[in-house]
Amino acid sequence: MSDSIIPHSRPTLTDAGSKAVSSVIESGQIAQGPVVREFEKRFSDCIGRKEAAATNSGTAALHLALLALGVKEKDEVIIPSFVCTAVLNAVLYTRATPVVVDVDPETYNISVEAAKRAVTGQTRAIVVPHMFGCPAGIKELSGLGIPMIEDCAQAVGANYEGQKVGRFGILSVYSFYATKVLTTGEGGMVVSDSEELVSKVKDLREYDNKDDFAVRFNSKMTDIQAALGLNQLSRLEKFLEKRREIASLYFREFKECDFALPVQKDGREHIYYRFVVKTQDNASSPLEKCQQKKVMCQRPVHIPLHVCLELSGFPHTTEAWQRTVSIPLYPSLTQEEIEKIIAVVKEIF
Numbered sequence: 001m002s003d004s005i006i007p008h009s010r011p012t013l014t015d016a017g018s019k020a021v022s023s024v025i026e027s028g029q030i031a032q033g034p035v036v037r038e039f040e041k042r043f044s045d046c047i048g049r050k051e052a053a054a055t056n057s058g059t060a061a062l063h064l065a066l067l068a069l070g071v072k073e074k075d076e077v078i079i080p081s082f083v084c085t086a087v088l089n090a091v092l093y094t095r096a097t098p099v100v101v102d103v104d105p106e107t108y109n110i111s112v113e114a115a116k117r118a119v120t121g122q123t124r125a126i127v128v129p130h131m132f133g134c135p136a137g138i139k140e141l142s143g144l145g146i147p148m149i150e151d152c153a154q155a156v157g158a159n160y161e162g163q164k165v166g167r168f169g170i171l172s173v174y175s176f177y178a179t180k181v182l183t184t185g186e187g188g189m190v191v192s193d194s195e196e197l198v199s200k201v202k203d204l205r206e207y208d209n210k211d212d213f214a215v216r217f218n219s220k221m222t223d224i225q226a227a228l229g230l231n232q233l234s235r236l237e238k239f240l241e242k243r244r245e246i247a248s249l250y251f252r253e254f255k256e257c258d259f260a261l262p263v264q265k266d267g268r269e270h271i272y273y274r275f276v277v278k279t280q281d282n283a284s285s286p287l288e289k290c291q292q293k294k295v296m297c298q299r300p301v302h303i304p305l306h307v308c309l310e311l312s313g314f315p316h317t318t319e320a321w322q323r324t325v326s327i328p329l330y331p332s333l334t335q336e337e338i339e340k341i342i343a344v345v346k347e348i349f
């Protein structure tokens with residue numbers, strides 16, 4: 001058995017992806033152009049939305065989606081605490097006030113009850129990430145009557161009651177960072193059925209050749225990135241199949257382990273972007289032991305947002321932060337690596 005470390009995450013790349021990137025470079029048209037437009041079209045068709053705008057990151061996608069909705073200073077935006085700081089940053093870029101709420105202790109998605117309690121006359125939007133690939137409670141959250149941005153950074157291809165996530169938000173955003181479900185190295189996408197909102201995003205993502213002046217950004221994706229994106233998108237079903245296959249193996253093999261397995265909810269089809277288990281006590285010691293055995297498990301969220309903002313009273317997020325462990329699960333794992341992960345996890349837990 002190989003003795004090298006098994007990383008927590010790794011992209012799934014092939015020669016066909018490299019060739020697609022090379023052919024864009026050889027064409028000499030490397031900035032945002034026809035390949036980005038093709039990627040936008042194929043991606044929106046795949047999700048089932050009318051319009052799409054590619055960006056250079058998921059953070060930029062969320063930032064521009066908030067601006068397109070008109071979010072500004074003194075507005076409030078509801079976000080969950082148990083998510084990466086990109087979500088908090090995007091809200092702060094708009095100068096709106098982030099209203100951070102606790103999460104559901106089973107799915108780690110935004111708590112519907114906590115979100116309801118956070119609504120005020122100033123609430124302008126709610127950002128709903130589908131954490132670790134598990135769809136959030138979209139129906140209940142839609143019932144709040146607040147413009148909802150679905151954050152599908154971790155959930156491309158997940159289904160909620162038979163429909164792809166990303167179909168429900170007034171705008172939905174994606175990330176194509178190196179280790180996401182699909183990658184363009186760095187990158188993002190905004191999708192919507194509203195031509196007006198997506199036109200706003202497209203206007204805001206580039207500053208040049210405008211007849212009027214307004215503060216705009218440079219948040220464009222390049223044709224080089226989009227070429228890889230198109231190649232990755234054509235492999236999405238295979239990626240998801242492989243994720244499901246490894247997840248069902250983990251469910252079988254980890255039955256006797258001393259942790260709680262991911263919760264499976266009716267009507268919510270998880271894609272296992274992350275395989276997150278909850279330990280009995282603080283996860284520090286088992287995480288260290290996994291590392292010693294060269295299997296890189298990780299806390300799935302580095303630092304919750306209520307901790308960043310020095311807020312108290314987030315019991316479910318605090319527990320999740322202390323006790324959750326993400327076990328490596330991605331399509332490029334070899335059979336040998338999967339077997340090593342299973343053996344090490346069973347030994348430690």
Ligand SMILES: Cc1ncc(COP(=O)(O)O)c(C=O)c1O
Pocket residue numbers: 057058059060062083084086087129130151153154175176177186187188
């Ligand atoms: C839920 C969520 N939203 C937004 C982002 C930000 O995406 P990016 O890293 O492409 O800016 C991430 C990235 O990890 C994420 O997980």
